[in-house]
Structures are given as C-alpha cells and as structure tokens.
Amino acid sequence: MPKIRAAYRFLAMSLVLMATSALAQHQQSTSLPQSLGRGVASVDLQRQDRWIELNADADGLVIMPIMLNGQRLMAMVDTGAPTTTIDADWATQHGLQLQPYQKIHAMGGNAVQAFIAPIDRLQIAGFQQAGGAVQVADLSPLSSTAGIPIDAVIGVDVLSAYAVTLDLDKHRIRFQPSGSPRPSGDVVPVELRDRGRELSTKLFIGKRLLSPVMIDTGDDASMAITKGAWHASDVPLRLTDIASTGLSGDVILSELGHVDGVRFGSKVFDKVPMMFEPAPLVPGDEARIGMKLLDRFNIFLDIGQRVMILSPRSVPPTPAPVTMSGIQGVWSDAGLQIVHVMKGSPAEALRLRAGDRICAIDGTRITADDQSPLRTWSLGPAGKVIPLTMCDGRILPITLREFY
Numbered sequence: 001m002p003k004i005r006a007a008y009r010f011l012a013m014s015l016v017l018m019a020t021s022a023l024a025q026h027q028q029s030t031s032l033p034q035s036l037g038r039g040v041a042s043v044d045l046q047r048q049d050r051w052i053e054l055n056a057d058a059d060g061l062v063i064m065p066i067m068l069n070g071q072r073l074m075a076m077v078d079t080g081a082p083t084t085t086i087d088a089d090w091a092t093q094h095g096l097q098l099q100p101y102q103k104i105h106a107m108g109g110n111a112v113q114a115f116i117a118p119i120d121r122l123q124i125a126g127f128q129q130a131g132g133a134v135q136v137a138d139l140s141p142l143s144s145t146a147g148i149p150i151d152a153v154i155g156v157d158v159l160s161a162y163a164v165t166l167d168l169d170k171h172r173i174r175f176q177p178s179g180s181p182r183p184s185g186d187v188v189p190v191e192l193r194d195r196g197r198e199l200s201t202k203l204f205i206g207k208r209l210l211s212p213v214m215i216d217t218g219d220d221a222s223m224a225i226t227k228g229a230w231h232a233s234d235v236p237l238r239l240t241d242i243a244s245t246g247l248s249g250d251v252i253l254s255e256l257g258h259v260d261g262v263r264f265g266s267k268v269f270d271k272v273p274m275m276f277e278p279a280p281l282v283p284g285d286e287a288r289i290g291m292k293l294l295d296r297f298n299i300f301l302d303i304g305q306r307v308m309i310l311s312p313r314s315v316p317p318t319p320a321p322v323t324m325s326g327i328q329g330v331w332s333d334a335g336l337q338i339v340h341v342m343k344g345s346p347a348e349a350l351r352l353r354a355g356d357r358i359c360a361i362d363g364t365r366i367t368a369d370d371q372s373p374l375r376t377w378s379l380g381p382a383g384k385v386i387p388l389t390m391c392d393g394r395i396l397p398i399t400l401r402e403f404y
Contacts (some may be wrong), residue, residue: 039119039122039129039130039131039132039133040129040130040131040132041127041128041129042128042129042130043126043127043128043177044123044126044127044128045126046126047125047126048125048126048127048175048176048177049126049174049176050125050126050174051167051170051172051173051174052064052065052125052172052173052174052175053171053172054171054172054173055074055148056171057147057148058076058146058148059146059147059148059220060220060291060292060295061076061146061150061217061218061220061291062076062077062078062166062173062217062291063075063076063077063146063148063150064077064154064173066122066123066124066125066152066154067121067122067123068086068094068119068121068122068123068134068152069094069095069096069119069120069121069122070120070121071094073086073087073090073151073152074148074149074150074151074152075124075150075151075152075153075154076142076146076150076152076153076154076218077154077159077164077166077173077217077218078153078154078155078216078217078218079155079156079159079199079215079216079217079218079301080198080199080214080215080216080217080218080219080288081153081155081156081218082155082156082157082196082197082198083135083155083156083157084124084134084135084152084153084154084155084157084158085114085134085135085136085137085139085152085153085155086117086134086135086136086151086152087136087137087138087139087140087143087150087151087152088115088136088137088138088139089138089140090151090152091115091117091136096117096118096119096136097117097118098115098116098117098136099115099116099117100113100115101114101115101116101135102114112137112138113137113138114135114136114137115135115136115137116133116134116135116136117133117134117136118131118132118133119131119132119133119134122134124154124158124175125162125174125175126175127158127161127162127175139151139152139153147370153218156192156196156197156198156199156303159301159303160178160192160196160303160304161178161304162175162176162177162178162302162303162304163175163176163177163178163179163180163182163300163301163302163304163305164176164299164300164301164302165183165298165299165300165301166298166299166300166301167298168295168297168298168299168313168317169298169313169314169315178302178303178304178305179302179304179305180302182300182302182307182309183298183300183309183311184309184311185265185297185298185300185309185310185311185312186265186266186267186297186309186310186311187307187308187309188201188264188265188307188308188309188310189201189202189306189307189308190215190301190303190306190307190308191212191306192303192306193212193282193284194282197282198212198214198282198285199214199215199303200212200213200214200215200285201213201215201289201308203262203263203264203287203289204261204262204263205225205259205261205262205263206261208229210225210229210286210287211286212284212285212286213285213286213287213288213289214280214281214282214285214287214288214289215288215289215294215308216288216289216290217290217291217294218290219288219290219291220290220291220292221273221275221290221291221292222272222273222274222289222290222292222293222320223259223262223272223273223274223275223287223288223289223290223292223293224254224274224275224276224277224287224288224290225274225275225276225277225286225287225288226276226277226278226279226280226285226286226287227276227277227278228286229286229287230276237257237258237259237274238257238258238344238403238404239255239256239257239276239343239344239404240255240256240257240326240342240343240344240345240403240404241253241254241255241256241340241342241343242254242255242256242275242328242340242342243328243339243340251339251340253340254275254276254277255275255276256273256274256275256276256342256404257273257274257276257404258271258272258273258274258404259271259272259274260272262293264289264293264310265297265310267296267310269293269296272293273292273320273322292320295317296313296316296317297310297311297312297313298310298311298312298313299311321376321379322379322402323342323345323378323379324346324378324379324380324382324400324401324402324403325345325346325347325377325378325398325400326341326342326343326344326345326346326347326348326403327341327342327345327347327352327358327378328340328341328342329358331366331367331368331370331375332366332367332368333366333367333368334357334359334391335357335358335359335366335391336357336358336361336366337355337357338352338353338354338355338356338357338358339354340354341353341354342403342404344403344404345403346398346399346400346401346403347398350396350398352396356390357390357391357392358388358389358390358391359389359390359391360388360389361374361377361386361387361388361389362377362386362387363387363389378400380400381400382400382401382402383399383400383401384399384400385397385398385399385400386398386400
C-alpha cells in the first residue's frame with residue numbers, strides 16, 4: 001500500500017450517481033443503452049468487435065478512451081455506477097452547457113450537485129448516441145486519487161447492453177452485442193438489483209454464503225464486507241483502519257484486515273485484503289468486490305444474459321503491496337504530510353499523528369516525484385529500521401513489520 005490511492009479507491013462513484021430518470025432497466029440482447037437524454041442510438045458494426053487498449057497507468061482501474069462531440073476523453077468502466085457521467089471540468093472546458101439537475105449523495109459526505117448537458121454525439125466502443133444529454137458531475141476526487149485524469153465514468157446504463165470482455169493479460173477491452181459467444185471458464189451468475197442500478201453476485205467466506213455482493217470495477221480494492229455479515233462468518237483476523245475520501249472530500253475511516261477462505265467461482269483465495277463497513281452502500285448488500293479480486297481473472301461480463309465468466313490469466317497479477325509503516329499521507333516537495341496513522345502500526349507506536357510532516361526518509365529528502373524510490377520505503381522487509389527526519393527536527397527510527 002505505497003500510496004493512499006493505490007490502497008483503495010476513494011469510493012466516490014460506487015453507487016452514488018443515482019439519477020432516477022436515468023436508471024437502466026434490464027436490457028435484452030437486442031436493446032441499446034439509454035443515457036440521461038434520449039438521443040438517437042445506433043451501433044457501428046465495424047467498431048463494436050474491436051479490441052480497445054486500456055490505459056496502462058490506471059493502477060488497478062479499467063480506463064479506456066471514448067469520444068464526446070468529436071473530442072477524446074478517458075473513461076473509467078464502473079459497474080458500481082448506475083449512470084454514465086462526464087466530469088464537470090471537462091464538460092465546461094469543452095463547451096457543454098450545464099443545467100442543474102439534482103443533488104447526489106456521496107459516501108461519507110454531503111450531497112453533490114449533478115447536472116445534465118445536451119450533446120451532439122457520444123461514442124463508446126461501437127455504441128453511438130446522436131443528440132440527447134448526459135449526466136455531469138465533479139469527478140476530480142477520482143482523478144486525484146487515481147493519479148491520472150478520469151474524464152468520465154461508464155456506468156451500468158451502457159454496460160448492460162453489451163457483452164464486455166476484459167482481457168487483462170493483454171490489457172485490452174472489447175464490447176460485443178449481448179448474447180455473443182462465451183469463452184470457457186467458471187460461470188458466475190450475476191443479476192441487476194434495485195431497479196437495474198446495481199450489479200451483484202454471491203460468494204463464500206469459509207462456509208458462509210454472502211449474497212448479494214456488489215460487483216464494482218470502479219473500486220481498486222479487493223473486497224469490502226459489512227460488519228453484520230462478517231460477524232456471522234466466524235473467521236478470526238487482525239484489524240487495522242484505513243483512511244479514504246468521499247466525493248465531497250470528507251475523510252472516511254474503515255477497518256481493514258486480511259481474510260482466508262474467500263471462494264469466488266471455483267477458486268479459493270487466502271490473505272484477501274478486506275475492508276469492514278458499518279453499513280452497505282446499498283441497503284441489503286452484504287459485501288462488495290473490486291478490481292484487486294477481479295483482476296485475478298480475465299473477465300467476460302454479459303449483464304443482459306445475467307452471466308460473468310472468469311477465465312484463468314496466463315500471468316497472475318502482482319499481489320497488492322502492503323504497508324509496514326501504517327503511514328498514509330500526501331507527498332510534496334515540502335515533505336510527506338501525514339493524513340492518517342493506521343491502528344496497531346509501527347507509526348502509531350511512534351506516536352505519529354495526522355498533521356505531522358516528514359521531510360526525509362532514510363536520509364533522502366522527500367519530493368513530489370511519484371517515481372521516486374522513496375515511494376516504496378514502507379513495503380519492507382519486516383524488521384528493517386528506517387530513520388524518519390521530521391520537519392520539526394526530530395529523527396524517529398521506525399521498525400517495519402506486518403501489523404494486519
């Protein structure tokens with residue numbers, strides 16, 4: 001967990017963009033998606049079967065190019081968002097005329113203003129819409145935590161009309177008509193709940209069945225579970241806590257641990273990073289799975305046919321790095337500003353706290369360079385002692401260790 005953003009996506013878009021007039025209904029294989037405004041939809045047959053290269057810098061998220069009014073923008077494929085949405089800054093810079101629409105509620109924060117904007121043409125893979133309108137909201141928290149521009153979110157309203165193949169071995173994605181031939185692999189049933197707003201499935205922890213479980217490709221975490229569902233699973237673990245930020249910018253604390261015996265499809269995984277939440281994002285959910293669990297497979301998702309197929313990857317993904325310091329913070333040329341100190345960590349034992357600032361690590365001055373080798377300083381090995389030079393002049397030796 002070398003960076004706050006790389007540890008867990010700040011859950012800004014996971015089921016928060018719930019514009020009721022834009023909700024997707026269950027799609028038949030011959031239907032086309034509808035965006036917020038009802039333009040004229042069509043399919044470019046020459047483009048819809050093509051592979052599209054994903055953004056290699058997306059750090060666990062699925063980011064692909066789309067076109068709006070002849071301009072290219074980078075969009076996150078997010079099965080946790082019901083409505084396809086354009087970033088407000090991008091929309092303003094490219095001349096879209098925003099009209100206030102409604103307030104949408106951000107996880108852990110206040111309501112955020114959403115807009116609609118008339119468009120000329122929207123193109124996502126082979127899907128095209130001429131005329132109509134799209135939903136617009138501030139997506140800057142996603143961009144800042146991902147470290148790359150995210151200009152749009154492709155939600156379930158579009159995804160439900162397609163068979164989407166995510167080839168993570170070759171870092172590419174393809175959109176085909178719903179009902180297209182399926183690859184071989186583990187068949188996992190999926191369904192649309194909550195009037196077509198939420199994509200869900202089921203899985204096991206040990207012998208405990210969890211259902212419904214939200215599928216959220218816009219979350220770069222492995223898994224989250226409600227405390228009520230966890231207490232019923234009777235599996236021991238050590239917990240810490242982790243800070244994230246909602247769409248409104250508020251800091252949210254969640255408990256975090258590693259869990260054995262997670263069965264998804266026919267595979268069983270141990271040491272799965274797990275966030276624990278007091279309540280689900282959507283009432284009735286017991287858990288949520290994100291890309292750090294899903295990226296163990298190549299994925300075929302046909303929401304219209306209510307099926308997901310998990311195929312083995314030729315090269316397994318690199319395990320998510322785990323912090324051995326417990327420091328979450330913001331890097332700049334002025335130092336590492338501590339945002340949160342994780343419970344039970346070496347940083348907590350040193351009595352570091354939010355607001356403290358580190359100017360040098362192991363004698364090397366901190367800068368804003370996100371390619372600096374210092375960014376991996378807290379990943380181990382366990383037992384290594386590293387001096388932290390605080391900006392107030394103190395030098396504090398920290399001993400790295402696993403603490404959750």
